[in-house]
Amino acid sequence: MKSGQLPGVKQLRYTPAPGAQFDVEVLSFAQLRLMDPGRRRTRPQRPDFHVMALVQAGVGRHTADFIDHPLRERTVVWIRPGVVHRWTDVDDVEGPLLLFTQGFPPAPGPVAQATGDVFGPACWRLDKEAWELAMRAADHLRHEHAAAVSNPRLASAPLLAHLLSALVLRVLPTGPADAPTGTPHEHEPGSDRRPGPDPRPGPAPEPDPEHTVFRRYRAAVEERFAEHHHVRDYASALGYEPRTLTRATRAATGLGAKQFLDQRILLEAKRLLAHTDLPAARCAEHLGFHDAANFTTFFQRQAGLSPSRWRTRHNGR
Structure with missing residues (x-):
């Protein structure tokens, strides 16, 4: 068995949608449900790319590496490559869903640092001010992506990469000003929590x-x-x-x-x-x-x- 392959877990490889040959794709939970009538999303899967979601409305649940997270308005979900996760319940959840490869955001910098953090948080909640700016950034990226797909003359991978970086910077957790999405339900109290620093690190630059x-x-x-x-x-x-x-x-x-x-x-x-x-x-x-x-x-x-x-x-x- 090769490293990264888990029998019983669907291995997801990044494949751009037809007509959208970019290393980023902008979808929505509504599109996810439409593309997945068999509800495969509720079973364990392991992508080799980043999955980021912003919950605009509705409530649901998401599971990432054995930890259950409640979803509600202003929740950010970030699944990094290699994480085993499942959309436990997103039947009533609405909002943008982004897929992007590891090397797509420009490097170096805080965005590259965040995308490379294998122990980064999978779920947190933004305050209202940060959320509004994050949604504007997501909407800008969505419009540029749609324009690039519909009119190749307007396509610009560097522009899409920088807009994605702007969104990442807007959604990065910044500290204890607002509570996380809720206390994650761990299947065995204390046995799954990864030791380490505050799980809500900010994008402050390092030496x-x-x-x-x-x-x-x-x-x-x-x-x-x-x-x-x-x-x-x-x-x-x-x-x-x-x-x-x-x-x-x-x-x-x-x-x-x-x-x-x-x-x-x-x-x-x-x-x-x-x-x-x-x-x-x-x-x-x-x-x-x-x-x-x-x-x-x-x-x-x-x-x-x-x-x-x-x-x-x-x-x-």
């Missing part, structure tokens, strides 16, 4: 050298977490000292480099246990553990439950 170090480390972890479980391996490959990676990772996420790496391995372990029938020993092998007992010890320490008990409580979520 550039440290951000560059963390960005390189984060990309390396995402590519090799199933092979290398020690920070020193990444430090050697990237040409840094381990303490440099730890300092940069802590500045960016509030986690040490080893904690960040362990959390990424743990997240994939949970996905394998919940969405496949692989025995724990095979999960261990897939994640680079040469001894199933070491995998069990790692999982128990990180999640507070053995792999078998965790699977029993979360299977199919």
Whole structure:
């Protein structure tokens, strides 16, 4: 089984709509329901692209990596590539729905930082002032996208990329001024919550050298977490000292480099246990553990439950 493939979970690849050969697409919940009469949206799926939604009206629910989120007016949903999610209930939800590839927003900057954050929040709520500006940004992007599709002479990928970036900057959570969409319902209290910094980070700029170090480390972890479980391996490959990676990772996420790496391995372990029938020993092998007992010890320490008990409580979520 290749990394990222989970039997039982629909793997979604980004494919531009006919006549819209861009790395961004603007849809709506109404269009989603129209295109999906079989309600496949309610079953687990794993896109290789970003999905962002703004809830203008209605109430519903969404599940992302084992955490349920209530949806209501002024809710922002952001599903990053690789996240296993499902639209649990969006039958009455209205609002824009955006799909875009990882490399479409211009880089570097706070937008690239946010799009690359594998532990970024999946759901939050904006205050009224921020929401109004976000909807204007989304509407501008929608109009430009429609114009580009209908009249290729007007098409401009850089313009669409910058309008998408403006929208991302408008919807990024900025702090505790407004409460999140509601307390997420975790299937087992305390067992799923990822440790780390405030889940509502703002787009404040980081010191550039440290951000560059963390960005390189984060990309390396995402590519090799199933092979290398020690920070020193990444430090050697990237040409840094381990303490440099730890300092940069802590500045960016509030986690040490080893904690960040362990959390990424743990997240994939949970996905394998919940969405496949692989025995724990095979999960261990897939994640680079040469001894199933070491995998069990790692999982128990990180999640507070053995792999078998965790699977029993979360299977199919």
